[in-house]
Amino acid sequence: MDVKTEIRNYLYSERFKNEFAKLGDDDSLLERGIIDSVKMLDLIGFLEQKFNVTVDDDDLYPENFDSLNAITAYVGQRIK
Amino acid sequence: MNFTDYAFEASAFLDKDVIVGNAEQISYPALYREVCRIAAHLNRIAGEDQKILLIGENSVFFVAAYLGIIKSGNVCVPVNPAIGAEALAHIVGQCGAKIGFIQKRAVEKFSPLFEQVFDESAPATFPGQAPTTLATRNSQLATQDSKPEAQNSKLETAFNPSRLAEILFTSGSTALPKGVMLTHGNLIANTESIIEYLNLSEADRIEVVLPFYYCFGLSLLHTHLRVGGSLVLNNTFMMLNTVIEDLQTYQCTGFSGVPSHYQIILRKSRRFKETKFPHLRYVTQAGGKLPVPFIKEFTEAFPEVKFYVMYGQTEATARLSYLPPEMLPAKIGSIGRGIPGVKLEVLNKAGQPVKPGEVGELSASGGNIMAGYFQDPELTARTIRNGKLFTGDLGTVDEEGYIYIVAREKEFIKVGGERVSPKEIEEVIVRLPEVVDCSIIGVPDDLLGEAIKAYIVVNGKNLKENDIIAYCTQHLSSTKIPKYVEFIDKIPVSATGKKEKARLVELHSAAT
Structure with a gap:
């Protein structure tokens, strides 16, 4: 499975899914209320574990986490 | 007014x-x-x-x-x-x-x-x-x-200041939230006190990461409006860099948070402690006990910033006590004493102030004490007696009258500062036909203070963790969804048939 699909599956997992009907790849997760601070911790934990990356605190900007595409791009950079 | x-x-x-x-x-x-x-x-x-x-x-x-x-x-x-x-x-x-x-x-x-x-x-x-x-x-x-x-x-x-201004719904010991009724006079009284002890003025500018539907967040709004200060709104606390940048860009003089805010920013951000915030005059912390090591870590990194440990309840509009920053080294672990205009005491069963070292219940009187619980005169009568609010928190005092909490609101779990009622979650989970019994406990969590764990007894084996989470997601807000789910054969009960949550807590800590 590619990175994007993994992240998409995660966002559609039970913990998140009733928050949205259908999520566009560029839809803002913050604006739609899909990510609050508790879920953000969950998301970081998932990314670190799944892709064996470290989410640096210098990277904690909305630009990196606000949509499926943004997260995918961010993880892509960290894996390299 | x-x-x-x-x-x-x-x-x-x-x-x-x-x-x-x-x-x-x-x-x-x-x-x-x-x-x-x-x-x-x-x-x-x-x-x-x-x-x-x-x-x-x-x-x-x-x-x-x-x-x-x-x-x-x-x-x-x-x-x-x-x-x-x-x-x-x-x-x-x-x-x-x-x-x-x-x-x-x-x-x-x-x-x-x-x-x-x-x-x-x-x-x-x-x-x-x-x-x-x-x-x-x-x-x-x-x-x-x-x-x-x-x-x-x-x-x-x-x-007329005794008219109702707002009702704040907060988790109660029952499954349904209870409405705390606050009057115009309550809001004014608490605002006056807070402005006085924090010494707030028109020059103050606060970074707000606390929501305004929560009494602590509202107290920031009330006080800063009154003094003509300003508020920097930031709804993305987890993007820690935006908080650090706000503090710098807007030259904030104050910051307020619950324990998990401090735990996250001290533990998740390497940059925070190394950054200089020349305008930051003070920070306040309430909404649960922040472990002492974190307070020390903060005050060592920022010795010039005043650190106010505070205590309060929605039932008291927001604030009941504070520990003056200069007393922090000598009285670390204490919630301080009553704020101006509030008499905060620790009372024994007979209603008398406890002697130093003795444990009693924290009770308070003052202009900030709520009018009562909405449509619940019985609970109101149990909570406010002789004009005093009984907080349900147990504590003690030292020789100089500084108060220490020993057991806080036992029946609640505090997830990231938010008061969560185990009963509310239990009653949702037991609605699943396959669930025989369920018990919710709070377990220690490095970042949130406490996380929710569900112990569940099921008939048959078809129910999976995901089904529980999915059901909770449908019926509960995100802070109330269990982080851990464990299936067990039966919930331990005492001789009198009461669920023994303490044994579940032991079970959890033995397994981790």
């Missing part, structure tokens, strides 16, 4: 922004004008003393609607936008609420519960002079035509 008028008494026409931040900003006169416009419209369509719900994250819209509802003589009921539809239906029903101010992205989900809904675009359409958008980056322009209209709206000094 009406609380809104009190808040704006000296600040309504200040030539400065009251709300700033990356998303929106608004000046004092522009905000005051919007507040008056909303209040006048509500008077026309609803009269007074109606319960009006307000659902949203921190924003100019929220602030204007909140103050407008209160100014109109109606009762504001602020609600977390992450609330489940069922829980909201209960609150709306109990309040008999017909009108809701709801932020746009939650309108679709909640509007069927109301007869009339106003979102961010509504106030500009309310009759009044010079329609303008509610939030405007061009706040200078908005100030120009604001005076005449605002002057028309009278400052009602004769307003």
Whole structure:
């Protein structure tokens, strides 16, 4: 499975899914209320574990986490 | 006096922004004008003393609607936008609420519960002079035509302060949330006290990461409006860099958080402790006990910043005690003493103040103590006795009268500072037909303070962890969804048949 699909599956997992009907790849997760601070911790934990990356605190900007595409791009950079 | 008028008494026409931040900003006169416009419209369509719900994250819209509802003589009921539809239906029903101010992205989900809904675009359409958008980056322009209209709206000094201003719903020991009724006088009294001990002034500017539907968040709004200070709204605390940048960019003088805010920023951000915040004068912490090592870590990294440990309850509007920063080294672990205007005591079973070292219940009296629980005279009578609020927290005092909490609200779990009732979650989970029994406990969590763990007894083996989480996600807000689920054969009970949660806690710590 590619990175994007993994992240998409995660966002559609039970913990998140009733928050949205259908999520566009560029839809803002913050604006739609899909990510609050508790879920953000969950998301970081998932990314670190799944892709064996470290989410640096210098990277904690909305630009990196606000949509499926943004997260995918961010993880892509960290894996390299 | 009406609380809104009190808040704006000296600040309504200040030539400065009251709300700033990356998303929106608004000046004092522009905000005051919007507040008056909303209040006048509500008077026309609803009269007074109606319960009006307000659902949203921190924003100019929220602030204007909140103050407008209160100014109109109606009762504001602020609600977390992450609330489940069922829980909201209960609150709306109990309040008999017909009108809701709801932020746009939650309108679709909640509007069927109301007869009339106003979102961010509504106030500009309310009759009044010079329609303008509610939030405007061009706040200078908005100030120009604001005076005449605002002057028309009278400052009602004769307003009876014992009238209800708001109802804050908070988790109770039962499954349903209980409504804490706060009067205009309550809000004024607590605001006065907080301004005094934090020494707040027009020069203060606070970084706000606490939601305004929570009493701690509201206390920041109330105090800063009253002194003519300003508030920087940041709804993305987890983007830690935005918080660090706000503190620098807006030259914030204050920051307030619950324990998990401090735990996260100290532990998750390497940059934070190495950054200089030359304008930061003080920080405050309430909403649960922050472990001493974190307090030390913070004060060692920022020795010039005053660190206020505080204690309070929604039932006391927000604040009951504080520990003066200069006493922190000598009294670390203490919640301090009563704030100005509040008598905070630790009482034994006979109602007498305990001797140093003896344990009793914290009780408080003062102008900030709630009018009671909404539609629950029995619980009110149990909680407020002889004019004293019994907090349910157990503590002791030292020789100098500093109070130490030994057991806090045992039946609650504090997830990231939010009070969560295990009973509410248990009652949702046991609705699943395969579930025989369920017990919810709080387990230690490095970042959230406590996390929720569900111990569940099922008949048959078909139910999986995911099914539990999915069901909870449908019926509960996100902070109430268990982080851990464990299936067990039976919930341990005592000889008298009471569930022994302490044994579940042991079970959990033995396994980790």
